[in-house]
Amino acid sequence: MTERIVIVGGGSGGTITANRLSEELESEIEAGKIEITVVSANPNHLYKPLYLYIPLGEAELEDTRRPLVDLVDHRVTLVYKRVTEIDTDGKSLAMDDGSELDYDYLVVGTGAIPQPEETPGLGEDEPGHHFYGPDASENLRETLANFDEGHLVLSVIGTPHVCPAAPVEFPMIVEEWFRERGVREDIEITYTYPIQRLHGVRPTAEWMVPRFEERDIETKTFFNVENVEDGTIETLEGKELDFDLMIGIPEFTASPIIEEAGLGEEWMEVDRNTLESEHAEDVWGIGDVTNLPTSKAGSVAHYASGTLVSRIASEVRDQVPTATFHGKTICFIEAGTEEGTFIEFAYDREPVVRDENRFLHWSKLGYNEAYWLTARGVM
Amino acid sequence: MSETDIQADETVDAIGSACPGPLMDLIGKIKDVDDGTVVELLTGDEGSKNDVPEWVEEADHELLDIIDDGEYYSIYVKKT
Ligand SMILES: Cc1cc2nc3c(=O)[nH]c(=O)nc-3n(C[C@H](O)[C@H](O)[C@H](O)COP(=O)(O)OP(=O)(O)OC[C@H]3O[C@@H](n4cnc5c(N)ncnc54)[C@H](O)[C@@H]3O)c2cc1C
Numbered sequence: 001m002t003e004r005i006v007i008v009g010g011g012s013g014g015t016i017t018a019n020r021l022s023e024e025l026e027s028e029i030e031a032g033k034i035e036i037t038v039v040s041a042n043p044n045h046l047y048k049p050l051y052l053y054i055p056l057g058e059a060e061l062e063d064t065r066r067p068l069v070d071l072v073d074h075r076v077t078l079v080y081k082r083v084t085e086i087d088t089d090g091k092s093l094a095m096d097d098g099s100e101l102d103y104d105y106l107v108v109g110t111g112a113i114p115q116p117e118e119t120p121g122l123g124e125d126e127p128g129h130h131f132y133g134p135d136a137s138e139n140l141r142e143t144l145a146n147f148d149e150g151h152l153v154l155s156v157i158g159t160p161h162v163c164p165a166a167p168v169e170f171p172m173i174v175e176e177w178f179r180e181r182g183v184r185e186d187i188e189i190t191y192t193y194p195i196q197r198l199h200g201v202r203p204t205a206e207w208m209v210p211r212f213e214e215r216d217i218e219t220k221t222f223f224n225v226e227n228v229e230d231g232t233i234e235t236l237e238g239k240e241l242d243f244d245l246m247i248g249i250p251e252f253t254a255s256p257i258i259e260e261a262g263l264g265e266e267w268m269e270v271d272r273n274t275l276e277s278e279h280a281e282d283v284w285g286i287g288d289v290t291n292l293p294t295s296k297a298g299s300v301a302h303y304a305s306g307t308l309v310s311r312i313a314s315e316v317r318d319q320v321p322t323a324t325f326h327g328k329t330i331c332f333i334e335a336g337t338e339e340g341t342f343i344e345f346a347y348d349r350e351p352v353v354r355d356e357n358r359f360l361h362w363s364k365l366g367y368n369e370a371y372w373l374t375a376r377g378v379m
Numbered sequence: 380m381s382e383t384d385i386q387a388d389e390t391v392d393a394i395g396s397a398c399p400g401p402l403m404d405l406i407g408k409i410k411d412v413d414d415g416t417v418v419e420l421l422t423g424d425e426g427s428k429n430d431v432p433e434w435v436e437e438a439d440h441e442l443l444d445i446i447d448d449g450e451y452y453s454i455y456v457k458k459t
Contacts, residue, residue, distance in 0.1 A: 195434055200403040201400055
């Protein structure tokens with residue numbers, strides 16, 4: 001009998017896992033013992049880190065997407081449907097067209113969904129911008145292109161926020177971009193953060209202080225945005241801040257199918273070392289959808305997929321799975337348009353941020369191209 | 380080891396949470412719950428002992444207790 005591994009989601013986690021699994025289980029697939037299916041609501045794979053560059057005119061939407069069929073191993077079956085229900089007792093998925101798909105092993109990689117609408121005044125047709133989606137980042141490009149004087153405020157709202165580096169990078173990149181355009185003198189930049197320092201990760205916060213000071217980027221802490229009216233931000237703490245251009249890092253949430261399936265309250269609850277669901281048999285989570293106590297970042301999905309693939313392969317072969325994940329996370333941080341650095345940590349390893357340099361900036365830009373090899377499972 | 384009689388309505392397990400860190404995890408939960416809810420934050424981060432009370436005071440919530448469980452801390456906060 002053929003056993004079916006179903007992966008829900010064709011993002012970073014789902015795609016890398018599908019490719020590595022088909023490589024690892026090559027002989028089982030050829031022998032007809034295993035088949036692998038990816039179910040994705042979107043027939044394209046999206047490389048979201050490029051959304052950071054679209055507002056500055058340094059990337060185009062078409063650079064962010066590639067058809068899944070070009071990235072995923074030919075031994076994997078692709079199904080372009082939205083999963084509407086996961087039945088972990090009956091081991092079956094319901095789709096938006098009414099069809100069903102049974103599984104023996106299930107990997108859930110449905111990502112984190114930006115929720116700008118959770119903050120009044122943020123999102124489409126509202127005064128507050130963000131860059132966490134194709135339309136939003138293009139709208140911001142148009143607004144920024146016409147912005148040559150006034151007060152730009154970048155506020156981190158969401159906790160957790162997908163990609164902890166993006167809010168750190170954006171003010172420094174846009175500051176240099178304004179200088180290059182010769183309009184910096186007429187623009188004031190303010191960065192706000194919910195807690196008493198500039199970032200949840202202490203070493204990142206410490207790294208930011210002198211760099212933001214040097215660049216004359218104002219900062220405000222204990223700043224929990226409650227709503228964004230025309231020209232004024234109001235906070236939970238009762239503060240007000242006027243702006244001409246407001247960019248928010250929105251709230252995020254998991255797909256409602258997670259909670260409905262009893263897989264977790266909002267985020268999918270998994271064992272931090274084995275990635276197995278805390279609530280169902282033969283179910284694993286990968287990437288931003290999980291409650292892993294680390295960043296919602298592509299690198300986490302990438303490293304975790306190695307553990308996941310090894311454990312699923314062991315299950316398939318009736319061996320005892322031994323591979324474990326220890327929270328390895330690496331995030332590049334751009335310090336403007338010329339230099340960059342990175343932060344690295346794991347569950348039991350404190351984060352370290354090194355001084356920025358040109359080489360790491362070019363490494364990040366290079367990685368943005370090389371990413372497509374990561375998605376293919378090559379590197 | 381020490382004990383407490385406080386009953387938490389919600390628990391945030393931030394043990395090992397490096398990014399964006401236990402305090403941010405706690406704020407995320409506090410935003411979602413109703414006034415009067417007692418949230419227990421589990422954290423292995425030494426810094427949380429100072430971070431959390433400082434934020435709780437600024438945001439006008441109530442710090443009920445900080446318990447040292449040996450390997451981690453349980454910090455009880457009531458949303459007001
Ligand atoms: C602006 C920005 C900048 C970033 N910068 C960085 C960076 O510099 N470094 C870094 O490491 N990370 C970065 N990230 C984060 C990175 O993009 C994510 O961590 C990564 O994409 C997570 O992968 P994932 O597979 O969990 O989710 P995603 O890539 O979001 O994929 C989710 C997939 O699930 C599918 N899906 C969702 N629901 C359903 C359903 N019900 N049925 C079927 N399919 C479904 C979607 O269509 C999609 O294919 C950034 C993100 C953004 C937005």
